[in-house]
Structures are given as C-alpha cells and as structure tokens.
Amino acid sequence: MTQAVIQWIGGPVLKARVSEPFQIHEALAVGEQRLLGEVIQLSGDLLTAQVYEDTTGLKPGDPVVGSGLPLSVALGPGILGNIFDGLLRPLSEASGHWFQPGLAAARSGQFRFEPGVGEGDELAGGQVFGQVDGPGPGRACLVPPLLSGRVRSIRPAGTYAEDEPVLEIEDAGGRVHRVAMQHDWPVRRPRPAAERLSADAPMVTGQRILDTLFPVARGGRAALPGGFGTGKTVLQESLAKWCDADVIVYVGCGERGNEMADVLDEFPHLEDPRTGRPLMERTVIIANTSNMPVAAREASIYTAITVAEYFRDQGLHVALMADSTSRWAEALREVSGRLGELPGESGYPAYLASRLADFYERASRVKALNGEEGSVTVIGAVSPPAGDFSEPVTSHTKRYVRSFWALDRGRAQARSYPAIHPLKSYAEDVDTLARWWQLQGNSEWREYRRRLLGLLESQARLERMARIVGKDSLPPEQQLTLLAADLMNEGFLRQSAFSEVDRFCSPKRQTAMLRLMMQFIDLAGEAVAAGTPPAEIAAMPILRTLQRLGEEFGEDDLERQSEVASEIGAAFNALNDHKEAADVG
Numbered sequence: 001m002t003q004a005v006i007q008w009i010g011g012p013v014l015k016a017r018v019s020e021p022f023q024i025h026e027a028l029a030v031g032e033q034r035l036l037g038e039v040i041q042l043s044g045d046l047l048t049a050q051v052y053e054d055t056t057g058l059k060p061g062d063p064v065v066g067s068g069l070p071l072s073v074a075l076g077p078g079i080l081g082n083i084f085d086g087l088l089r090p091l092s093e094a095s096g097h098w099f100q101p102g103l104a105a106a107r108s109g110q111f112r113f114e115p116g117v118g119e120g121d122e123l124a125g126g127q128v129f130g131q132v133d134g135p136g137p138g139r140a141c142l143v144p145p146l147l148s149g150r151v152r153s154i155r156p157a158g159t160y161a162e163d164e165p166v167l168e169i170e171d172a173g174g175r176v177h178r179v180a181m182q183h184d185w186p187v188r189r190p191r192p193a194a195e196r197l198s199a200d201a202p203m204v205t206g207q208r209i210l211d212t213l214f215p216v217a218r219g220g221r222a223a224l225p226g227g228f229g230t231g232k233t234v235l236q237e238s239l240a241k242w243c244d245a246d247v248i249v250y251v252g253c254g255e256r257g258n259e260m261a262d263v264l265d266e267f268p269h270l271e272d273p274r275t276g277r278p279l280m281e282r283t284v285i286i287a288n289t290s291n292m293p294v295a296a297r298e299a300s301i302y303t304a305i306t307v308a309e310y311f312r313d314q315g316l317h318v319a320l321m322a323d324s325t326s327r328w329a330e331a332l333r334e335v336s337g338r339l340g341e342l343p344g345e346s347g348y349p350a351y352l353a354s355r356l357a358d359f360y361e362r363a364s365r366v367k368a369l370n371g372e373e374g375s376v377t378v379i380g381a382v383s384p385p386a387g388d389f390s391e392p393v394t395s396h397t398k399r400y401v402r403s404f405w406a407l408d409r410g411r412a413q414a415r416s417y418p419a420i421h422p423l424k425s426y427a428e429d430v431d432t433l434a435r436w437w438q439l440q441g442n443s444e445w446r447e448y449r450r451r452l453l454g455l456l457e458s459q460a461r462l463e464r465m466a467r468i469v470g471k472d473s474l475p476p477e478q479q480l481t482l483l484a485a486d487l488m489n490e491g492f493l494r495q496s497a498f499s500e501v502d503r504f505c506s507p508k509r510q511t512a513m514l515r516l517m518m519q520f521i522d523l524a525g526e527a528v529a530a531g532t533p534p535a536e537i538a539a540m541p542i543l544r545t546l547q548r549l550g551e552e553f554g555e556d557d558l559e560r561q562s563e564v565a566s567e568i569g570a571a572f573n574a575l576n577d578h579k580e581a582a583d584v585g
C-alpha cells in the first residue's frame with residue numbers, strides 16, 4: 001500500500017506529499033480515523049484528494065494510505081429498497097445521523113441464494129450465476145463485468161451474506177476468483193455493455209404534456225429546470241410512481257437538509273400503483289443533504305448512475321432522477337474554489353460542462369453483456385437561481401439532454417400543472433418515437449403534436465395582439481384559435497398529480513382524448529367558416545365536457561369516452577340546424 005503525508009487541508013480537500021506512486025481516482029484512507037478519500041489530482045510529488053467525511057481533527061503530518069483501487073461501490077442485491085449516502089453506505093436513521101463514517105461499504109445483508117449454474121460451466125462477464133429471494137425486481141447475481149472463466153465450485157441453495165463468496169471461477173490463466181452476490185465497480189467508469197442501442201420507444205410517463213408533446217426515449221436524457229416552487233418535486237414523484245421503468249434510482253443532492261428529510265419520510269410510504277406494494281421495493285434512494293460533506297455530494301451522481309447501470313445490466317429499465325443537479329454543481333464549485341482553481345462562469349470550474357456530459361452520456365439503452373436489453377433514462381432537475389435559464393448549469397445541461405421540460409412560474413401561479421411551458425420546452429426524438437405511437441394505434445401522433453404546438457404558438461402571438469386591440473376585435477378565426485388553445489391547455493395539458501382519476505393517463509387514453517379535442521376543433525373551424533360566431537361555440541355545453549375529459553373519464557371509461565365523439569357530432573349538427581333555421585327566418 002502506498003503512503004503519503006498530509007501537507008495542507010482546506011475543508012473537504014487536502015494536499016499530501018507522496019513518496020510512492022498513486023493513481024488518479026484511487027480510493028484513500030485518510031488520517032488515523034481512515035476517512036474515505038479519493039485522489040483528484042497528481043502533480044509531481046503532491047497529490048490532491050477530496051475527503052468524503054468530516055475532516056475536523058485532521059492535521060498536517062497525518063498519514064494518507066492508498067488502496068490501489070479506484071473509488072468503487074459494492075453492487076448487489078442489498079441495494080434495492082434502501083437508502084444510502086453518496087458513496088452507497090447505508091444511512092442510519094436510528095443513529096440520528098444520516099451519515100455513517102467508515103471506509104468499507106458496511107452492508108451485511110443476508111440473502112437466500114439459488115444457484116443458476118453448475119461446476120464446469122463457462123461464464124462470461126455480466127452473466128447471471130444465481131438469483132436471490134426477495135420482493136421486487138433486480139434479484140439476479142451477476143458475474144463481475146471484467147471476469148470470465150470456468151465455474152470451479154458454487155455453493156448450494158442457502159442463506160449467505162451479500163459479500164460472502166458463493167462462486168469460484170477459474171480464468172483462462174488458471175487463476176481462481178472468489179465471487180460474492182455483490183461485486184465492486186468504480187463509480188466514475190461506465191459499466192460495459194455488449195452493444196449500445198438507439199432509441200426506439202418512449203419511457204411512458206403517464207403525463208400528457210410529456211408523452212404527447214415532449215417525450216423522452218427509453219435510455220434517453222431529460223432536464224427538468226424550474227425555479228423555486230414550480231413543481232419539480234411533485235413531478236418527479238409522479239414520474240417515479242407512474243413511469244414504466246422497472247427500477248427507480250432517486251439521487252437527492254440536498255437542497256436544505258429538511259427537504260431531503262421530507263423525501264426520506266415520504267418515499268418509504270408511497271404505494272406502487274402497479275402492485276399495491278411499497279414503491280420502495282423497486283427504488284433506491286441516494287441522499288445527500290447540504291449538511292453532509294460536500295465532496296460526497298459531488299460523487300453521488302456517479303454512484304447513482306453506476307447503480308442504475310447495474311440494474312440495466314440485469315435486463316431492467318431504470319429511471320434515474322437527480323434532484324437537483326444545481327446543488328451538485330455547487331459542490332463542484334466549492335471543491336474547485338478550495339483548490340484555488342481559476343473560476344469560470346458564475347464561479348463554476350471550467351470543467352463543469354465536461355462533468356455534466358460525463359453524467360448524461362451514461363444514459364443508455366443497451367444489449368447487456370448477458371444479451372438482455374436494459375436501459376437507464378436520466379431525468380436531471382435543475383434549480384436555476386431566480387428561474388434564469390441562461391445560467392451555466394441550465395445552459396450546459398441543455399447541450400446534453402434530448403428532452404427539455406421547462407417549468408414556468410406563470411403556469412405554476414395559474415395552477416396549470418404540470419407547469420411545463422410548451423413553448424420553452426422541446427424533445428428531439430419525435431421522429432423516432434412516432435413509429436412507437438403508430439404501433440399503439442396512433443398514426444396521427446406527430447401530426448396532432450404539430451397542430452397542438454402550432455395552436456399554442458398562435459395563441460401566444462394572438463394574445464399579444466388582443467392585449468392591444470381587444471379580443472373582440474380579432475377576426476372570428478383568430479378568436480376560435482384562442483378558444484381552441486384554451487381548450488387544449490385546460491382539457492388536455494393540465495393534469496393534477498393529486499387527482500385519483502387523472503394522475504396517470506395511458507397512451508391509449510391520451511390518444512382518445514386528443515382525437516376528441518381535434519374533432520371538436522375541426523368542426524368548430526367549419527362552423528365558424530360558415531358564419532357561426534365564436535361566442536356561440538364558446539357557449540356549447542359539449543365544450544364543458546371536453547374541458548373536464550381528463551377528470552371525468554378515467555382509464556376504465558374509455559368506451560364511455562368514445563360516445564363523446566357522437567355527442568360532439570350531434571352538438572354541431574344541432575348548431576348548424578339552428579343556424580340554418582335562423583338564416584331562413
């Protein structure tokens with residue numbers, strides 16, 4: 001083991017003089033207390049390290065010992081359903097501390113193991129060699145990705161500790177490796193896969209404004225920027241509950257300590273709507289509050305994405321939510337400041353952009369080493385100060401995501417939730433995802449989407465004009481455009497996370513709703529062209545039905561909802577008959 005001696009300490013960072021070689025990103029035991037640290041720079045005979053625990057009490061002259069290994073986390077069956085710190089150490093609520101010091105990942109869970117291979121079998125990295133019992137998905141035991149060879153021995157079915165060897169593999173060179181249900185993987189290195197696959201399907205969120213207007217692909221990446229109180233937390237919780245991912249990884253980079261505590265209190269009580277069981281059974285929470293050492297916050301998003309890749313490699317679809325990447329960037333800024341690095345925009349280090357890229361590029365849809373298909377979809381919340389999207393974290397994030405869900409204060413104040421602004425948001429995989437919608441029986445999806453966005457753009461333009469000339473002075477077609485846009489906002493885009501009926505909307509129901517809205521708008525256009533005043537359209541009772549479609553017709557009412565199409569037809573027939581009679585009169 002290599003040794004160094006501390007020369008200087010500044011908060012979470014230190015410099016130490018080395019007499020033997022260290023590696024960049026090597027894990028360290030720092031000081032007599034053996035605090036966990038990581039080499040972040042090497043220059044001549046000086047190493048710079050960040051320390052993931054409270055450095056109070058450390059002093060120059062204290063020893064630093066290298067582990068010879070990169071900073072890693074232990075990936076195994078004990079992860080799912082639990083809450084960890086930024087380095088995947090269990091958080092103990094009982095101790096009164098969220099943060100438990102110690103170098104080792106102190107997980108000592110026992111699991112019932114069922115072997116899936118036999119002596120003499122050839123195994124490659126990433127293959128499944130057994131299963132553990134337990135609720136939820138993600139129960140496969142994987143051969144570490146870089147190991148392959150012949151099974152020399154495997155333990156019989158039974159209960160073992162997660163870190164106890166249950167398998168012996170002899171590699172091609174005759175070396176024997178002892179493998180446990182869990183294995184270590186360096187957090188800053190993406191886990192390998194057999195093949196990276198391109199986007200082909202959306203991650204269905206059940207939120208109309210996302211699935212219909214701004215979808216994110218499975219294995220894609222989305223940003224959720226929003227100022228204080230615009231609905232980030234509620235939306236992330238809705239996504240966690242309703243999106244069609246198998247596993248949820250939630251990384252909370254502390255806003256204030258009590259907010260993270262809210263998440264920690266709330267999540268364990270959420271019910272999984274698919275199974276009626278606790279949502280935690282398929283969730284992993286990585287929690288960093290602002291009272292934890294800042295360096296652990298920096299590492300936590302890499303830990304989270306490593307965990308997500310581990311489940312992806314079991315053939316699962318994972319949604320990773322990072323809340324909020326702005327706090328993570330602040331940790332980067334603080335560590336950089338301590339090191340005396342030249343500050344860039346708003347004091348962030350110049351490498352902010354490349355670090356964000358490293359994170360988002362690990363979103364992926366892959367054929368795993370064992371041939372299974374899995375994905376990691378990343379959703380990064382951003383909290384721009386004063387809601388200013390031109391600040392560095394938001395603007396750099398924009399470069400790496402393919403879906404941008406801009407939360408808007410105005411819409412939040414109007415209680416038009418989810419408060420995503422349709423004209424400030426975008427999605428880049430629409431052409432690819434149109435094929436998926438077609439397979440769901442909605443070949444008009446792209447056209448509907450184009451029309452809906454066009455309508456909302458016209459609304460913004462016409463509202464500006466109406467403020468000058470007055471709404472009633474606009475030509476009838478333009479008044480109708482405003483009415484149609486209002487209907488889409490009210491009846492389609494608005495969706496309460498707290499409504500029993502409407503908090504989730506399946507693609508099928510979204511399609512049905514969209515068809516009815518478009519049918520109404522088309523018939524209203526014809527009526528106005530034939531001389532019906534827009535005020536008469538606005539007074540039609542069927543319009544009220546459409547405005548409340550989401551709330552009134554749930555997932556089980558699709559048949560009843562299809563009757564609304566005939567009601568719309570009948571309402572316009574009546575309107576036309578009435579008009580003809582009046583014209584004749």
Ligand SMILES: Nc1ncnc2c1ncn2[C@@H]1O[C@H](COP(=O)(O)OP(=O)(O)OP(=O)(O)O)[C@@H](O)[C@H]1O
Pocket residue numbers: 226227228229230231232233234235417418419495496497498
């Ligand atoms: N999708 C939604 N449906 C219904 N109400 C919502 C929705 N989103 C937000 N709200 C309302 O807005 C309030 C604030 O939302 P939330 O706490 O998610 O904001 P935030 O952006 O996370 O705030 P912070 O900046 O403090 O993290 C909620 O308490 C709720 O009343």
